[in-house]
Amino acid sequence: MMPEISLNVLDVTENSTRAGAKLVSILIQADHISDTLTIRIEDDGCGMTPEQVAQVTDPFFTTRTTRKVGLGIPFYKYAAESTGGSFSIDSQVGVGTVVTAVFGLSHIDRMPLGDITSTIHTLIVYHPETDFVYTYQVDERFFTLDTREFREILGDVPFSEPEISQYIMEYLTENKCDVDQGAVL
Numbered sequence: 001m002m003p004e005i006s007l008n009v010l011d012v013t014e015n016s017t018r019a020g021a022k023l024v025s026i027l028i029q030a031d032h033i034s035d036t037l038t039i040r041i042e043d044d045g046c047g048m049t050p051e052q053v054a055q056v057t058d059p060f061f062t063t064r065t066t067r068k069v070g071l072g073i074p075f076y077k078y079a080a081e082s083t084g085g086s087f088s089i090d091s092q093v094g095v096g097t098v099v100t101a102v103f104g105l106s107h108i109d110r111m112p113l114g115d116i117t118s119t120i121h122t123l124i125v126y127h128p129e130t131d132f133v134y135t136y137q138v139d140e141r142f143f144t145l146d147t148r149e150f151r152e153i154l155g156d157v158p159f160s161e162p163e164i165s166q167y168i169m170e171y172l173t174e175n176k177c178d179v180d181q182g183a184v185l
Contacts, residue, residue: 004114005039005103008079010123011072012041012099017127019045021096024123025133028116030105030185032139036085037103037110037185048091056089076101083107105185113185117172120145124168125159134172136179143175 009026016024021043029038048056059074077087083104091097103110120134124147131151135144150159150168157164 004112005037005079005101006114006116006119008072008076008101009039009041009116010119012076013043013123015072016041016043016045016097017123017130019043019047019097021045021130023131023133025135026120027135027137028113028185029135029137029142030139030180032105035105037105037113039101039103040098041100042096042098044096047093047095047097048089049093053089053091057087073099079103079111083110117169117176121165121169121172125165128158128160136176138180138183138185141179141181143179145172145175 009028013024013026023044025040025042027038027040029040030036031038057074057077059071073089080087080101080103084107085102085104086100087102088100089097090100116136120132123130124132131147133144133146133148135142145168147159154164159165159168
């Protein structure tokens with residue numbers, strides 16, 4: 001099992017990019033009143049058939065040819081459900097996929113969120129062909145980063161350009177701190 005939830009976010013989002021997604025939306029939402037941490041990843045990739053959706057939580061099912069098992073999704077599902085939460089995958093061929101994991105926020109067995117800022121930064125910088133809409137929310141406070149807005153301003157300047165990459169990291173870090181006010185999820 002992965003030691004932090006942000007690595008699951010990375011794994012699922014990498015699946016989205018391999019599925020040809022041009023737009024991936026990632027929501028991290030902590031709600032202290034309902035005591036939940038919701039992670040929702042939605043893409044416009046190739047989608048899955050109902051049969052594939054039914055099999056995707058089986059560790060011995062994978063569409064990848066480089067290995068015979070796929071443990072990311074089954075472990076992610078187990079991690080959410082073991083905290084009293086839930087896990088779902090909705091997908092339609094030619095439309096895309098939505099993966100939602102809900103964790104018990106204060107549950108003793110919940111993994112820490114981890115370094116979500118570095119995860120999102122990595123996805124943005126190393127997947128220049130994909131746009132990301134990232135929303136980080138704690139109770140009523142939130143911020144959203146939409147790479148399409150960055151592209152409008154930057155034109156053809158790649159996100160991997162050192163100054164741009166550093167700016168994106170600083171933007172993510174500062175806004176996350178404003179939203180969670182230093183609390184560790």
